[in-house]
Amino acid sequence: MTRNEFEEWRARTIRAYADEQVAAGNWSADEALKLATKAHEVLLPDGFATAGMLFLRAMLPDDSYVGVLWLGLTHPRGAPDCAFIYDIEIDEAYRGAGYGRALLAAAEDSVRSRGVGRLELNVFRDNARAIRLYETSGYRVVTQQMRKSLTCPRV
Numbered sequence: 001m002t003r004n005e006f007e008e009w010r011a012r013t014i015r016a017y018a019d020e021q022v023a024a025g026n027w028s029a030d031e032a033l034k035l036a037t038k039a040h041e042v043l044l045p046d047g048f049a050t051a052g053m054l055f056l057r058a059m060l061p062d063d064s065y066v067g068v069l070w071l072g073l074t075h076p077r078g079a080p081d082c083a084f085i086y087d088i089e090i091d092e093a094y095r096g097a098g099y100g101r102a103l104l105a106a107a108e109d110s111v112r113s114r115g116v117g118r119l120e121l122n123v124f125r126d127n128a129r130a131i132r133l134y135e136t137s138g139y140r141v142v143t144q145q146m147r148k149s150l151t152c153p154r155v
Contacts (some may be wrong), residue, residue: 001055002066006048008028009055009068010053013087014040024124024150027092043072053111058090066094069103073114083111085121088130 001009018032019040027035044050052073058066067090075082090100095148111119121139123130 001048001057003048005057006055007151010040010044010047013070013089016089017087020124022062025147030057042081043076052109054107056110057107058099058106065091066099067103069107071107071111071119073111073116075120079118079120081116082120083114083116085119095129100130101137103144105135 014036015033018027018036021036022029022032023082044053048055054071054073056071058068060061060066067088069085069089070087072084072086075084085104088100088103088107090103108119118141121134123134125131
């Protein structure tokens with residue numbers, strides 16, 4: 001990925017992250033874009049040049065864009081010997097054709113070649129296609145968050 005490609009990707013990713021957080025009920029629509037932007041600034045203080053972050057871009061031989069994967073070589077919650085996938089996106093036109101699996105394999109090779117022994121990611125429960133990809137690629141659930149919405153009784 002080049003710097004210019006990074007800036008285009010960053011804008012798309014921030015918007016998508018904000019939308020995911022709203023859909024999950026974590027943030028209000030009014031504050032989501034601001035919170036998503038801040039989260040990215042914390043994780044990527046030096047943007048494309050942030051140490052320990054890798055950005056893999058999948059392209060076809062004809063230079064058609066297929067997808068991108070963002071990973072950190074250290075875990076955001078400090079898990080030892082564990083890298084973390086922050087984002088993987090495959091262009092809609094190429095989904096279901098094995099490119100996601102190939103991009104995951106490239107990420108695993110990148111992490112392994114840097115001496116890191118494990119790779120982790122988060123996925124939202126309603127993303128069945130991604131969950132199936134991760135399961136069939138050897139990923140397993142290690143933690144699970146659960147939530148119950150409570151309504152206040154009216155007086």
